[in-house]
Amino acid sequence: MKLRVCHLYPEHLNIYADRGNMAVLTHRCEWRGISCRIDGCGPGDPLPHADLYYLGGGQDRDQRLIAPDLLLRAGDLAAAVAGGAAVLGVCGGYQLLGHVYRGHQGDEMPGIGLVDLETTAGPTRMIGNVVLRCELEPGRRRTLVGFENHAGRTSLGAGLSPLGQVVHGHGNNGDDGGEGVRDGRVVGTYVHGPLLPKNPWLADWLIQTALEHRKGHVELEPLDDTLEREAQRVAEALAAR
Numbered sequence: 001m002k003l004r005v006c007h008l009y010p011e012h013l014n015i016y017a018d019r020g021n022m023a024v025l026t027h028r029c030e031w032r033g034i035s036c037r038i039d040g041c042g043p044g045d046p047l048p049h050a051d052l053y054y055l056g057g058g059q060d061r062d063q064r065l066i067a068p069d070l071l072l073r074a075g076d077l078a079a080a081v082a083g084g085a086a087v088l089g090v091c092g093g094y095q096l097l098g099h100v101y102r103g104h105q106g107d108e109m110p111g112i113g114l115v116d117l118e119t120t121a122g123p124t125r126m127i128g129n130v131v132l133r134c135e136l137e138p139g140r141r142r143t144l145v146g147f148e149n150h151a152g153r154t155s156l157g158a159g160l161s162p163l164g165q166v167v168h169g170h171g172n173n174g175d176d177g178g179e180g181v182r183d184g185r186v187v188g189t190y191v192h193g194p195l196l197p198k199n200p201w202l203a204d205w206l207i208q209t210a211l212e213h214r215k216g217h218v219e220l221e222p223l224d225d226t227l228e229r230e231a232q233r234v235a236e237a238l239a240a241r
Contacts (some may be wrong), residue, residue: 001218002035003211006050008093009058009066010040016147016192018056018090024196024203025052032221034207043069047076051210052086055093057192060103063092067109070096074112081114084213086185086206090195094180094188095119095152104151115183116157122173125151129239130169130191132179136205144199145235146191154190156181163189168239185209198235200228 007022022038029036039048043066058066081087089097098117101109132144144164153173156162162172163180171179172190180189187206189195196203204220211218 004050005038006048006053007040008055012062012066013056013058015057017194020194021196055089057091086210089188091190097188119152119154121151122153126170131167131236131239132164134164142201145232146193148190150190198231200225
């Protein structure tokens with residue numbers, strides 16, 4: 001099997017070591033004998049065919065630099081998702097999956113509208129360790145840990161579910177108890193750290209989900225995640241302090 005990943009704007013959206021998420025996907029595939037090809041895609045580059053599209057986090061300046069180019073790709077990305085591809089957006093990338101980001105001065109940065117959500121800058125930043133309880137598979141609750149640092153307050157549209165419920169931290173807006181979004185094969189979150197090294201279960205969910213749109217049902221071989229689980233335990237303990 002082969003997993004094809006498109007890393008959108010790797011030179012612009014790579015804050016808090018978000019590029020490390022690509023390393024986790026690569027190694028967790030290779031340890032199972034699955035080939036993983038990652039294609040970078042910068043402004044003006046043709047959009048590769050992929051099983052998984054990834055948008056990392058970036059500062060507002062970098063988001064503004066790539067937003068017009070990303071907007072031109074909105075139709076192609078929507079078509080890819082309709083065809084079965086998965087999407088992961090982190091922090092700034094998560095915000096750009098929605099309709100709009102409204103800044104402090106009333107300025108607006110358009111998103112691609114792939115998911116029904118909007119973000120408005122708040123008066124303070126929401127910073128710190130975060131712990132979520134997630135249930136991407138019915139009846140199977142998982143813990144997700146990481147770090148958040150964002151001024152944006154994100155509101156999900158009616159009928160949309162967050163990626164998880166906040167146990168420690170702020171989440172989407174500090175008010176409704178939700179963090180991130182999960183809309184079918186599209187996942188968005190404010191969690192950095194980077195996200196996937198401390199949450200290997202989410203990496204595997206993305207790999208499996210992305211592969212299945214071409215391969216049908218896929219069972220991933222279990223890996224020894226002893227170190228990853230210990231890192232998650234430590235992160236969860238720090239967040240609880």
